[in-house]
Amino acid sequence: MITFAFVNPKGGTGKTTSALLLAEQIALADARVTILDCDPNQNILEWLTRRDEDGRPTPFKVVPRPPEDKLIETVDSLADKTDYLILDLEGTASQSVTYALSRADLALIPLEPNAVEGPHAARAVSLIRRTGQMLNREIPYNLVLNRCNAAFETSEERALRREIQSVDVQALPVVLVRRAAFTKIFGEASLLSELQQTAGDQRERDRLARAIANARAYAHSVVDALREKAAA
Amino acid sequence: MTRIGFENGPLKLSEIKPLGKRKPSQDETDEAVRAGHELGFVPREVPRPAAPAARTRNRKREKRGNLLIHGPDRVLARFRDFADDADLSYWEAMERLLDLEQK
Numbered sequence A: 001m002i003t004f005a006f007v008n009p010k011g012g013t014g015k016t017t018s019a020l021l022l023a024e025q026i027a028l029a030d031a032r033v034t035i036l037d038c039d040p041n042q043n044i045l046e047w048l049t050r051r052d053e054d055g056r057p058t059p060f061k062v063v064p065r066p067p068e069d070k071l072i073e074t075v076d077s078l079a080d081k082t083d084y085l086i087l088d089l090e091g092t093a094s095q096s097v098t099y100a101l102s103r104a105d106l107a108l109i110p111l112e113p114n115a116v117e118g119p120h121a122a123r124a125v126s127l128i129r130r131t132g133q134m135l136n137r138e139i140p141y142n143l144v145l146n147r148c149n150a151a152f153e154t155s156e157e158r159a160l161r162r163e164i165q166s167v168d169v170q171a172l173p174v175v176l177v178r179r180a181a182f183t184k185i186f187g188e189a190s191l192l193s194e195l196q197q198t199a200g201d202q203r204e205r206d207r208l209a210r211a212i213a214n215a216r217a218y219a220h221s222v223v224d225a226l227r228e229k230a231a232a
Numbered sequence B: 001m002t003r004i005g006f007e008n009g010p011l012k013l014s015e016i017k018p019l020g021k022r023k024p025s026q027d028e029t030d031e032a033v034r035a036g037h038e039l040g041f042v043p044r045e046v047p048r049p050a051a052p053a054a055r056t057r058n059r060k061r062e063k064r065g066n067l068l069i070h071g072p073d074r075v076l077a078r079f080r081d082f083a084d085d086a087d088l089s090y091w092e093a094m095e096r097l098l099d100l101e102q103k
Helices: A015-028 A043-053 A068-077 A095-101 A117-135 A155-166 A180-187 A193-197 A202-231 B026-038 B073-085 B090-102
Strands: A002-006 A033-037 A061-063 A084-088 A106-111 A141-145
Touching: A002 A015, A002 A095, A015 A033, A015 A043, A015 A084, A015 A106, A015 A180, A015 A202, A033 A043, A043 A061, A043 A180, A068 A095, A095 A117, A095 B026, A106 A117, A106 A202, A117 A141, A117 B026, A141 A155, A141 A202, A180 A193, A180 A202, A193 A202, B073 B090
Parallel strands: A002 A084, A002 A106, A033 A061, A033 A084, A106 A141
Antiparallel strands: none
8 A cells, every 4th residue: 555645734735635636646547545534624525425415426435534543543454445545634733644654655745835835844844854763764755836826937936946955855846736626626526527527618628628637747746756766 | 747747648556666664663653753742743632522413413414505704814713723623624613603602
């Protein structure tokens, strides 16, 4: 089982969205995927409940948040049942994040490139490095730049990339763009691929196609990052 | 691949494998948790009533909607903290506050 942990002690940075997009893309490659929804708001579980009520099948499983002291046990119990486990962690500085990192193959830190979110991501990086030291292994991680401008790299994004390079932190080369479709999947309890059925005019279909291409490229970059870490 | 990507092929999952991580010992995990505490990553859970009223309702049968709220950050932050501390989803926290108001 390969475990991805989405980590950021700040809420609203895009952990849930980037976790859900990754789950769909991996499931589309015919792998067994499970999301462990560790956020107290249980947004992905609610999303699944609405789909179940409508009788819509979901190509991956969602497991509700276990008690904090049962997190490791829950993760370990899923090892034989799924190929890819995605941990959507809560947006607070919680001990459960440390537990999750102890089982992570790759930690992903979503953040919007701006001055507010940088320090929170830095806290996540500190915890990952410290946890790795305590466990005597390197825990690979990457930043995931989220809600970025589609047309060009803003000065804030450029500044963030310069800053993270200077402290030897890596971000995925592909960013997640600010797209209406990435919000709509929650509003309509949809998969990204299902939005094609309700897309109206050609412009909307084109925008959706760009969102899907972005999500696929993002998933590719996550897979590439893990492969590179394994080869290192 | 560009910054926003145009890769359309299937994911090559066969190229990635678990990193061969061994399970850390309980002592190592405890050390990691202690180190996390020093960085402010602390236990979040507090004892809760065994069966709070809001959780006993049949959530599946209720029709669902969305509400987008704009407001001062200080108020939204208080609301989030309230919901997080009580381990409630936002709609459950809203319902609890409404119930309190009507008491």
